[in-house]
Amino acid sequence: xxxxxxxxAALSVPEGENLVLNCSFTDSAIxxxxxxxxxxxxxxxxxxxxxxxxxxxxxxxxxxxxDKSSGRSTLYIAASxxxxxxxxxxxxxxxxxxxxxVFGAGTILRVKS
Amino acid sequence: xxxxxxxxxYLITVTGKKLTVTCSQNMNHEYMSWYRxxxxxxxxxxxxxxxxxxxxxxxxxEGYKVSRKEKRNFPLILxxxxxxxxxxxxxxxxxxxIYGYTFGSGTRLTVV
Numbered sequence: 001x002x003x004x005x006x007x008x009a010a011l012s013v014p015e016g017e018n019l020v021l022n023c024s025f026t027d028s029a030i031x032x033x034x035x036x037x038x039x040x041x042x043x044x045x046x047x048x049x050x051x052x053x054x055x056x057x058x059x060x061x062x063x064x065x066x067d068k069s070s071g072r073s074t075l076y077i078a079a080s081x082x083x084x085x086x087x088x089x090x091x092x093x094x095x096x097x098x099x100x101x102v103f104g105a106g107t108i109l110r111v112k113s
Numbered sequence: 114x115x116x117x118x119x120x121x122x123y124l125i126t127v128t129g130k131k132l133t134v135t136c137s138q139n140m141n142h143e144y145m146s147w148y149r150x151x152x153x154x155x156x157x158x159x160x161x162x163x164x165x166x167x168x169x170x171x172x173x174x175e176g177y178k179v180s181r182k183e184k185r186n187f188p189l190i191l192x193x194x195x196x197x198x199x200x201x202x203x204x205x206x207x208x209x210x211i212y213g214y215t216f217g218s219g220t221r222l223t224v225v
Contacts, residue, residue, distance in 0.1 A: 043218040044205075100171060105155050
């Protein structure tokens with residue numbers, strides 16, 4: 001059964017810092033990995049999608065990498081801003097999971113001004 | 114504009130009163146799913162559909178029903194809601210497994 005773990009559970013940084021969020025998954029047989037952002041009580045916004053054949057994806061100040069063989073992904077946020085404060089969720093779709101996204105518990109990020 | 118629309122956004126209801134949460138998408142996506150999000154338990158899949166008239170159970174299907182009579186709509190039905198179904202519900206759609214999911218804005222349901 002696929003399990004997804006995100007470290008750290010919470011992170012507080014001053015504005016302007018570069019930061020890394022970590023995601024690990026137990027079964028490397030995945031179709032893709034998706035990073036989402038969730039503001040309190042709100043919906044999920046897709047940030048980056050990395051398909052299993054890809055190593056990384058970039059969007060603006062965000063860069064996500066995927067090492068499928070070791071079961072790890074990182075989300076790098078450059079020059080963090082207070083508006084980046086949110087919960088960041090990592091999710092995978094595995095070969096044995098139908099079309100189900102298996103989510104990690106998330107990292108709660110607070111960027112202080 | 115491509116979007117997944119859920120209604121209602123907020124709902125307070127009483128135990129046992131049947132309700133339907135609607136989900137509609139305008140992206141012609143094949144895959145549609147329902148998730149619930151609970152503190153400490155994260156996001157869990159309730160039901161999913163891979164095409165019209167094709168639905169299957171997710172991890173927590175008890176107490177829920179779905180239907181997929183047309184491609185764009187995937188309603189979630191609670192025949193007899195109970196307080197343990199108080200949760201934040203999300204509809205999600207995808208063109209295919211490898212293309213990633215788009216989520217609706219969520220429905221916060223409270224059953225008293």
